[in-house]
Amino acid sequence: MPSVVLGVSGGIAAYKACELLRGLTESGHDVTVVPTAAALEFVGAPTWAALSGKPVTTEVWSSVHEVPHVRIGEHADLVLVAPATADLLAKAAHGLADDLLTNTLLTARCPVLFAPAMHTEMWEHPATQANVATLRERGAIVLEPAVGRLTGADSGKGRLPEPSEILHIALDLLARRLHNPDATTAQDLAGRRIVVSAGGTREYLDPVRFLSNRSSGLQGYALARTAAGRGAQVTLVAANVTLPDPAGVNVVRVETTAQLREAVLAASADADAVVMAAAPADFRPLTTSTAKIKKADDGTTPSIELTQNPDILAELSGNRPNDDIVVVGFAAETGDEAATVLQYAQAKLAKKGCDLLVVNDVSGGRVFGESDNEAIVLDANGGAVGIPRASKSAVAQAIWDRVLTLWS
Numbered sequence: 001m002p003s004v005v006l007g008v009s010g011g012i013a014a015y016k017a018c019e020l021l022r023g024l025t026e027s028g029h030d031v032t033v034v035p036t037a038a039a040l041e042f043v044g045a046p047t048w049a050a051l052s053g054k055p056v057t058t059e060v061w062s063s064v065h066e067v068p069h070v071r072i073g074e075h076a077d078l079v080l081v082a083p084a085t086a087d088l089l090a091k092a093a094h095g096l097a098d099d100l101l102t103n104t105l106l107t108a109r110c111p112v113l114f115a116p117a118m119h120t121e122m123w124e125h126p127a128t129q130a131n132v133a134t135l136r137e138r139g140a141i142v143l144e145p146a147v148g149r150l151t152g153a154d155s156g157k158g159r160l161p162e163p164s165e166i167l168h169i170a171l172d173l174l175a176r177r178l179h180n181p182d183a184t185t186a187q188d189l190a191g192r193r194i195v196v197s198a199g200g201t202r203e204y205l206d207p208v209r210f211l212s213n214r215s216s217g218l219q220g221y222a223l224a225r226t227a228a229g230r231g232a233q234v235t236l237v238a239a240n241v242t243l244p245d246p247a248g249v250n251v252v253r254v255e256t257t258a259q260l261r262e263a264v265l266a267a268s269a270d271a272d273a274v275v276m277a278a279a280p281a282d283f284r285p286l287t288t289s290t291a292k293i294k295k296a297d298d299g300t301t302p303s304i305e306l307t308q309n310p311d312i313l314a315e316l317s318g319n320r321p322n323d324d325i326v327v328v329g330f331a332a333e334t335g336d337e338a339a340t341v342l343q344y345a346q347a348k349l350a351k352k353g354c355d356l357l358v359v360n361d362v363s364g365g366r367v368f369g370e371s372d373n374e375a376i377v378l379d380a381n382g383g384a385v386g387i388p389r390a391s392k393s394a395v396a397q398a399i400w401d402r403v404l405t406l407w408s
Contacts, residue, residue: 007081009088010038013117013160073107083117093131120156143248161247187231197278199239206289217241220277222392317353
């Protein structure tokens with residue numbers, strides 16, 4: 001059973017860590033909660049003990065014969081601190097060890113994940129930013145805080161990401177550690193700027209009707225989330241997706257293909273990789289009615305003239321902002337009498353000019369809205385690598401592994 005240390009520091013968001021703890025225990029993990037003294041001012045020790053099934057202490061002096069300040073960190077497969085306050089980040093960056101949690105951070109040799117939560121001014125202060133940079137340089141994962149309502153009436157960047165999204169990243173880290181114990185502490189996407197698109201665009205016929213497709217955005221969100229978990233700075237351009245924002249990711253929301261194009265091209269100006277997992281509508285109405293189109297009394301139906309939308313993937317591949325950028329496309333294909341799924345995909349790769357094309361067979365509506373996926377990744381040199389059916393997070397990890405081979 002994987003062992004997780006859940007550190008909780010003294011911020012109002014400490015109550016949200018209860019949901020995170022429940023998610024970790026219900027997914028089969030042995031969790032030891034190590035709060036700070038300030039955290040217990042927000043959520044008491046009995047709550048942590050009841051939810052984890054273990055005694056809880058903040059002190060190094062409890063059960064001294066078991067050397068908890070060393071053993072807890074030594075035996076962990078993951079240390080997760082949520083929320084991580086400015087004070088806790090400062091102590092971790094400078095190697096201070098004045099309680100059980102900071103001692104645990106010094107002794108841990110497993111991946112360490114911080115989910116910061118604080119007021120915007122505290123997050124943006126040069127001291128906090130320097131501490132975050134130090135921790136990241138040492139291999140720790142420090143997520144970007146979410147934007148939203150803070151304590152009191154204030155809003156801004158500094159909100160704790162949703163516990164469900166922090167849980168996703170934690171589980172991905174644990175899965176990578178299980179698969180390859182020697183590689184999981186390395187943040188192999190650290191320093192990389194990545195753009196991911198997700199979802200399906202809408203093209204409006206009138207103020208209430210539109211043309212769209214079945215894309216749920218799940219695979220694109222998994223790509224963004226896993227890239228953040230591997231240390232990247234991620235911008236997610238989301239088209240009509242209702243999923244919670246992935247932890248540590250900057251989300252730009254759009255509706256139409258034109259808006260998607262504008263947002264992706266702007267974000268790609270300084271990117272190291274762009275993954276076009278979104279499903280842009282190929283066509284849009286030539287004209288859009290400013291009023292709702294009414295039914296005719298005589299039963300006749302209106303005709304809709306369509307025009308092609310711009311091909312964002314081909315444009316990005318043909319006009320790259322820098323020579324080193326890796327461009328990844330997605331192809332949701334069905335075969336027919338003329339060609340197979342793979343033949344259509346190979347033709348699309350040649351036409352689009354991207355470096356990798358992730359091919360999904362969507363015959364019968366497969367893949368859309370499902371938690372699992374399977375794919376074939378084609379490359380510009382004629383190679384083809386199959387990704388067997390697995391969670392969309394696992395598929396995302398395999399795609400990032402292929403991107404890394406192109407950079408190297």
